[in-house]
Amino acid sequence: xxxxxxxxxxxxxxxxxxxxxxxxxxxxxxxxxxxxxxxxxxxxxxxxxxxxxxxxxxxxxxxxxxxxxxxxxxxxxxxxxxxxxxxxxxxxxxxxxxxxxxxxxxxxxxxxxxxxxxxxxxxxxxxxxxxxxxxxxxxxxxxxxxxxxxxxxxxxxxxxxxxxxxxxxxxxxxxxxxxxxxxxxxxxxxxxxxxxxxxxxxxxxxxx
Numbered sequence: 732x733x734x735x736x737x738x739x740x741x742x743x744x745x746x747x748x749x750x751x752x753x754x755x756x757x758x759x760x761x762x763x764x765x766x767x768x769x770x771x772x773x774x775x776x777x778x779x780x781x782x783x784x785x786x787x788x789x790x791x792x793x794x795x796x797x798x799x800x801x802x803x804x805x806x807x808x809x810x811x812x813x814x815x816x817x818x819x820x821x822x823x824x825x826x827x828x829x830x831x832x833x834x835x836x837x838x839x840x841x842x843x844x845x846x847x848x849x850x851x852x853x854x855x856x857x858x859x860x861x862x863x864x865x866x867x868x869x870x871x872x873x874x875x876x877x878x879x880x881x882x883x884x885x886x887x888x889x890x891x892x893x894x895x896x897x898x899x900x901x902x903x904x905x906x907x908x909x910x911x912x913x914x915x916x917x918x919x920x921x922x923x924x925x926x927x928x929x930x931x932x933x934x935x936x937x938x939x
Contacts (some may be wrong), residue, residue, distance in 0.1 A: 752785050753778070753793040764798065826851040827858060850880045857881075864899045 753760070756778050763774060771791040775783075778790060817825065817836070825833045841848035853876050860868050873892075876885035888895055898904075918934055 751789065751793055752783070753790055756781060756783060760794070764794075769794075769798075827855060829855075846880060853879055853881055860899070866896065866899045869896070869899065 759778075759781065760774060763777070768774060771794050772787055774794070775787040775790040783790075817833075822840070825837060829837065837851075841851070853872070856868070856872055857876075859865065860872060873885055873889050876882065879885075915935060919931060922931060922934075
């Protein structure tokens with residue numbers, strides 16, 4: 732306490748420069764940095780090949796402490812688009828919707844996997860057939876899908892082809908029936924443990 736009072740201010744702590752397990756590879760990292768490799772993950776993988784056993788976060792912290800951020804060195808970090816780390820579900824929806832910002836990402840996937848490119852084309856065509864009720868395009872789609880990753884899906888659809896054609900040709904839908912079933916389930920669930928069938932029947936009949 733006497734030392735703090737005599738200091739008449741907060742005595743700044745001297746930073747402790749602890750040795751890191753990365754320091755033994757300092758010369759190699761400096762050489763790679765001068766060569767233009769500023770990717771911490773890539774440098775960590777290279778150090779692993781040289782016998783380094785630490786985690787990638789240790790290498791990243793060492794680089795940030797020594798070189799700072801890219802912005803501090805006049806380099807502008809490239810923005811990470813939302814689709815750069817997309818999940819399989821997000822990627823599937825991107826193939827169907829084809830947003831403009833995800834175009835490079837989708838093109839790269841299609842270039843690396845022709846099977847996925849064919850699958851995406853068939854999926855988009857199937858959605859178009861359903862939305863536009865294009866009955867004439869249905870036979871060709873079934874033929875193309877039989878030789879793709881959608882073969883099982885197409886097999887079950889073709890097995891019940893009469894129902895599919897009826898859905899494409901007829902104006903009727905089971906939507907009202909499904910809506911009524913959903914409404915009845917909501918009423919029933921809201922009464923669990925608090926009422927009997929008599930009240931449920933009154934509520935349903937009253938609404939009807």
